[in-house]
Amino acid sequence: MEQITQSTAAVSWTDANREHLRAELNRLRLLFRRKVRWLRLQWQQDPVAASRAIVISDMFADRILTGCDEAEEIRFYQEDSESRAITNACNEMEISLSARRQSLTEAGGIPASEALVRLFGLSTFERDVLLLTFAAADDPGFTALCAYLQDDAHARFATEHLIRSVLCLGQEDREAARGAFVPSAPLRRFRLIAAGDASTTAALSIDPRVADYIRGINRLDESLVPMLRPIPRIPLARAHLDLVDELVLWAKSAGGEPWPPFFFTGPPDAGGECIAVEFCARAGMQIYSLDPRRLPTNDTDRQHLVQIVERETILSRIALYLDVTDLDPGDKPLTAAVRDWIERAAGVLVIGGRERWDFQRQVLHLKILKPDHQAQRSLWNKCLEAVPNSVDGQLDAIIQQFDLGPQLIPQAVHSAAARARSRPGNATLHAEDLWRACREQVGWQLGGLAQRLQPCYTWDDIVLPADLIRQLWEIAGQVAARPQVYEAWGFGARLPRGRGISALFSGPSGTGKTMAAEILANHLQLDLYRIDLAGVVSKYIGETEKNLRNVFDAAEQSGAILFFDEADALFGKRSEVKDSHDRYANIEINYLLQRMEDYRGLAVLCTNRRSALDRAFLRRLRFLVEFPFPDCDHRRLIWQKVFPAQAPLDSLDLDALARLEISGGNIRNIALNAAFLAAGQKSTIGMRDVLHAARREYAKIDKMLTEAEFGSHYRLMKS
Numbered sequence: 226m227e228q229i230t231q232s233t234a235a236v237s238w239t240d241a242n243r244e245h246l247r248a249e250l251n252r253l254r255l256l257f258r259r260k261v262r263w264l265r266l267q268w269q270q271d272p273v274a275a276s277r278a279i280v281i282s283d284m285f286a287d288r289i290l291t292g293c294d295e296a297e298e299i300r301f302y303q304e305d306s307e308s309r310a311i312t313n314a315c316n317e318m319e320i321s322l323s324a325r326r327q328s329l330t331e332a333g334g335i336p337a338s339e340a341l342v343r344l345f346g347l348s349t350f351e352r353d354v355l356l357l358t359f360a361a362a363d364d365p366g367f368t369a370l371c372a373y374l375q376d377d378a379h380a381r382f383a384t385e386h387l388i389r390s391v392l393c394l395g396q397e398d399r400e401a402a403r404g405a406f407v408p409s410a411p412l413r414r415f416r417l418i419a420a421g422d423a424s425t426t427a428a429l430s431i432d433p434r435v436a437d438y439i440r441g442i443n444r445l446d447e448s449l450v451p452m453l454r455p456i457p458r459i460p461l462a463r464a465h466l467d468l469v470d471e472l473v474l475w476a477k478s479a480g481g482e483p484w485p486p487f488f489f490t491g492p493p494d495a496g497g498e499c500i501a502v503e504f505c506a507r508a509g510m511q512i513y514s515l516d517p518r519r520l521p522t523n524d525t526d527r528q529h530l531v532q533i534v535e536r537e538t539i540l541s542r543i544a545l546y547l548d549v550t551d552l553d554p555g556d557k558p559l560t561a562a563v564r565d566w567i568e569r570a571a572g573v574l575v576i577g578g579r580e581r582w583d584f585q586r587q588v589l590h591l592k593i594l595k596p597d598h599q600a601q602r603s604l605w606n607k608c609l610e611a612v613p614n615s616v617d618g619q620l621d622a623i624i625q626q627f628d629l630g631p632q633l634i635p636q637a638v639h640s641a642a643a644r645a646r647s648r649p650g651n652a653t654l655h656a657e658d659l660w661r662a663c664r665e666q667v668g669w670q671l672g673g674l675a676q677r678l679q680p681c682y683t684w685d686d687i688v689l690p691a692d693l694i695r696q697l698w699e700i701a702g703q704v705a706a707r708p709q710v711y712e713a714w715g716f717g718a719r720l721p722r723g724r725g726i727s728a729l730f731s732g733p734s735g736t737g738k739t740m741a742a743e744i745l746a747n748h749l750q751l752d753l754y755r756i757d758l759a760g761v762v763s764k765y766i767g768e769t770e771k772n773l774r775n776v777f778d779a780a781e782q783s784g785a786i787l788f789f790d791e792a793d794a795l796f797g798k799r800s801e802v803k804d805s806h807d808r809y810a811n812i813e814i815n816y817l818l819q820r821m822e823d824y825r826g827l828a829v830l831c832t833n834r835r836s837a838l839d840r841a842f843l844r845r846l847r848f849l850v851e852f853p854f855p856d857c858d859h860r861r862l863i864w865q866k867v868f869p870a871q872a873p874l875d876s877l878d879l880d881a882l883a884r885l886e887i888s889g890g891n892i893r894n895i896a897l898n899a900a901f902l903a904a905g906q907k908s909t910i911g912m913r914d915v916l917h918a919a920r921r922e923y924a925k926i927d928k929m930l931t932e933a934e935f936g937s938h939y940r941l942m943k944s
Contacts, residue, residue: 238334358431382428415536453513462600486574491593494630501575512544538572549578608638619656621708627663675754680747725824731835732852735890752785784826792830867896875911
């Protein structure tokens, strides 16, 4: 496809295009002038021609019935001296215009109107139709002439009938010209012109986008600007560059455009979009991302948009990237609209998604693999070259933690650099900036799938047996030491799968399971997301697996800690397969275990009933952490730590409070309620407030008040 070639002397091309356009319109004026001479002759012979709007004369009716207008008109043009002069002038101008087009083309500055002829395969007649509708939109004089020729002051527009009567001589030529106005012809198919209706007297208008192109202004269609996002060209991994080279060779061997749509399948941020950008850049195209959710579900509107986009791919030399990764299969109207779009769309189209779709038309499917650690390191280094940084040897830890690809790595570096520049003084990018930027890049993707917990606890806040604390430190150590073990020591090469760190936190409610997860997240500087498995599990076959896949796919890039609450909702005793639901239930369990083993980060299962879990599942978890109900000594420590340092405490009998057989979660509730009681009375937090709050907590958990627990405070407790 040829385009308007803008040389270094852009102003010269603009002037030449303007002069050429002026000459084209002057030629049309001559044709209008010739037509006017013929019509004036007819009007002079018809005594009531001026009143045709309200009366049809006998002479006019006879002329229609005899059908001799065309022959008489041709004879008039041949015999009338001024008409012959006009015809000769038109022929000379056409020869001159042809020579001008040739010289401009050889100079590398093809006129805009000629570019349209070549881009859309227009005939000479279709070119003149386009120019005439342009003239009617650009020059008020032409609109007046249109009204004059149609003998109707209100008809200030071109029509199919008017255009054919001006540009064609004889009935045969005029009948042949009808084909230029059918919907499948280039003028209508590419929406170069639009018709009010299907009649030959309907108003024809040129599309404003096309009119600007003829003037020499090549801009993206206004209706597409809100829908399209230009995709920048960014560095690619070596394996992806090799794939681009293969695509370029394939495109050359395929004999040029049109090519079938490309469908790139792979995980999010695998690099399909970046590969499409590089391929299109080498083909001389700019690629834009089109959000599939913006596609009209109405067939008529979608067909209109298909035509606009097809025209734009030709005029602006653009390609489209359609990402269907996150489309909801349950949204049938949208899914059908996207599928219909892909079936109809022309031009260069690239689709990205997790899984392959099947189409009636030919589609080239390619599997895109996410860059491995070595490729990611190369991408990180390329992006960091232009930024003053002190990341040094800490890049391996970032790569091990955050599974980012070609799209998110540059964004993370840009965000981290912006944060570094915002600091007063030294603007050097540190590893902490990069770590935080990585969390920001990918954390939002889990927002709709899980509840984000803001870690606020540290190791000093939790009270557990010493061996249990050591076990939690071991979990944190394994997460932190992955770069050394997997990369530096080479274990990663022997463990291509199963690198995930999975743990089961079990124990009674309120014993510190969630607090432990928060402490790990705080210590490791990672995001923590809680997923309620009771809400994820669905009675519909396949829905649970889909929900779990969405959670893990979104979390994979961030390496966030996933905290699965109510694990016994899914990990009960393996059921005997009696029907399809039992079989799929076991498949869902195995799927979750497999994803936990493959997950790059830490996945924690939480349950209050470890005995309800199948032992076969427990063997596949790396850590089993049993949170015991706190004994008296541990409860005393919890009471000591539960009140903040700035809280106004009166003397509390910690030994007596430690005898209350309740969990840490209940103790925290009692302390908070006691604080509110004291604040309401504008006093310090005393034993009476704590005991009153304890009585309320006991009632809430259906626990009886016993004198053995409260001792000397029992009467105060009952008051």
